[in-house]
Amino acid sequence: MTQIQIPGGMRDLLADECLAKENLREKISAVYASYGYRPVETPLIEFYSTYQNTFTSLKEETLYKFVDESGQILTLRTDMTLPIARVSVSRFSPDEVPLRFSYSSSVYKVRQSFAGKRNVVTDCGVELIGLDSRCDLEVLCCALDVMAALGDYEYTLEIGSSEFFRTAIRAAGLSSRNAAVLADLVDRKEMPALKAFVSGLNLTVEQADFFANLPLLCGRRALEKAMDVSFAEELKKEVESLINLRATLNELGYEGRVTFDLGKVPHLDYYTGIIFEGYVQGIGTSVLSGGRYDSLLKKLGRDMPAIGFGVKLDYLLETAKKPAFSPWKLYYPENRQAEAMVKARELRKEAPVEMIPWQKDTMEVVK
Numbered sequence: 001m002t003q004i005q006i007p008g009g010m011r012d013l014l015a016d017e018c019l020a021k022e023n024l025r026e027k028i029s030a031v032y033a034s035y036g037y038r039p040v041e042t043p044l045i046e047f048y049s050t051y052q053n054t055f056t057s058l059k060e061e062t063l064y065k066f067v068d069e070s071g072q073i074l075t076l077r078t079d080m081t082l083p084i085a086r087v088s089v090s091r092f093s094p095d096e097v098p099l100r101f102s103y104s105s106s107v108y109k110v111r112q113s114f115a116g117k118r119n120v121v122t123d124c125g126v127e128l129i130g131l132d133s134r135c136d137l138e139v140l141c142c143a144l145d146v147m148a149a150l151g152d153y154e155y156t157l158e159i160g161s162s163e164f165f166r167t168a169i170r171a172a173g174l175s176s177r178n179a180a181v182l183a184d185l186v187d188r189k190e191m192p193a194l195k196a197f198v199s200g201l202n203l204t205v206e207q208a209d210f211f212a213n214l215p216l217l218c219g220r221r222a223l224e225k226a227m228d229v230s231f232a233e234e235l236k237k238e239v240e241s242l243i244n245l246r247a248t249l250n251e252l253g254y255e256g257r258v259t260f261d262l263g264k265v266p267h268l269d270y271y272t273g274i275i276f277e278g279y280v281q282g283i284g285t286s287v288l289s290g291g292r293y294d295s296l297l298k299k300l301g302r303d304m305p306a307i308g309f310g311v312k313l314d315y316l317l318e319t320a321k322k323p324a325f326s327p328w329k330l331y332y333p334e335n336r337q338a339e340a341m342v343k344a345r346e347l348r349k350e351a352p353v354e355m356i357p358w359q360k361d362t363m364e365v366v367k
Contacts, residue, residue, distance in 0.1 A: 009111055009119025011314075016322040021122070021313050023323050025104055027149045028124050028311055035142050037102035037126045042083035044106070048073040054082060054299045056269050062110045076108040080123050081293070081308060088129045089300045097130030097304065104313075117285075118314060125290070125310030132305045133292060136274050137248060139307050143288060144254050146311060147278050151321065154281040157257060158218075159245075160264030162271040162291070164226070164238045165214075171232035172207045182211060183265045189215040206231040218261035226262050270296070276309070282319045287312050327352035329366040336363065 006012065013021065029039075048065055051058055064076040077083055080103050088099050104124040111117050128139055140157070147155040165186070169179045178201060185194040198212045210229050217226045223243050230236045242260060249258050264275055271291040278288030290309020297304045328347060332340035334357045344353045347365065 019323050020320045031146045032102040037100040040101045048075045078109045084127045089302045099129040101127045122313040123310040127308035129306045130304050157278050159276045160261045165265040167234045186214050215263035222260040287315045327354045330355050331358045331364045
């Protein structure tokens with residue numbers, strides 16, 4: 001019956017799932033607070049023009065759109081980064097930078113029915129506004145600490161760099177059109193199509209080999225492999241900076257938790273530096289994602305660097321342990337309800353209590 005169904009990509013969460021989700025939220029929020037991030041809430045609804053004027057490659061079909069009483073096109077937020085960027089520009093002065101915000105909010109995106117992903121998820125993340133790439137380490141450590149706080153999961157943070165790809169494009173003298181095609185093929189790891197496309201470009205042997213094998217620069221020895229195939233000094237410097245980052249993360253106790261993937265090059269119109277994703281054992285997609293986006297706030301009226309990430313709580317629910325919830329049951333005669341209320345009030349100082357009327361004349365507590 002259509003009147004009791006819900007739209008595609010949506011789901012109901014029942015009691016145990018809600019408790020598990022809240023438990024995860026509390027663990028993550030505690031880490032954010034320990035890093036000095038303060039919570040912020042923004043409206044569920046934004047102007048469609050805010051997204052339209054900010055993202056050059058906006059996929060209109062992925063937004064939930066509707067019209068208000070004055071004819072303005074509105075949309076449900078697709079992420080929390082843009083709303084928080086808007087807040088940073090409109091509500092805070094330059095003297096208040098840097099800004100550290102945390103959030104836990106539902107975001108909405110229309111996905112193809114066969115894609116296997118939900119149209120609404122709860123995103124629990126942070127945004128650091130006003131500090132440049134020298135502060136990437138702080139945010140990466142926060143992401144790693146969040147994943148450690150989730151529980152007894154095996155987890156990995158996979159780091160990439162959109163700047164590595166851009167540097168290679170500039171060094172090879174490729175056009176923005178060719179760069180966009182390459183980025184798409186590399187990101188999807190379409191090896192045969194990638195090699196065919198690269199062979200048609202005016203590249204040296206070293207350059208062609210680099211781009212054709214870029215998706216393979218991943219795993220534990222990704223940086224060493226990247227150094228071997230880098231065909232320009234600027235590329236080697238970028239790899240060296242990542243090698244130094246890895247060494248620092250190892251010194252801080254994260255050795256074995258970090259890998260690198262230099263074939264990770266999505267959303268080049270959005271990310272401007274480091275990008276990263278977090279994976280946990282038993283879940284087939286990333287549960288954490290983020291990166292540096294230094295150009296976004298300029299489009300909203302103030303040029304400030306920024307970096308952030310979010311955790312998709314709903315994906316973690318697939319393997320999360322359901323917290324125990326066993327309230328005491330207070331059975332009482334219907335004509336003694338007020339007396340039962342008094343007794344339940346005392347019992348609730350020790351544990352949750354459910355009140356259940358019954359036909360007996362006695363009152364009984366079942367633990």
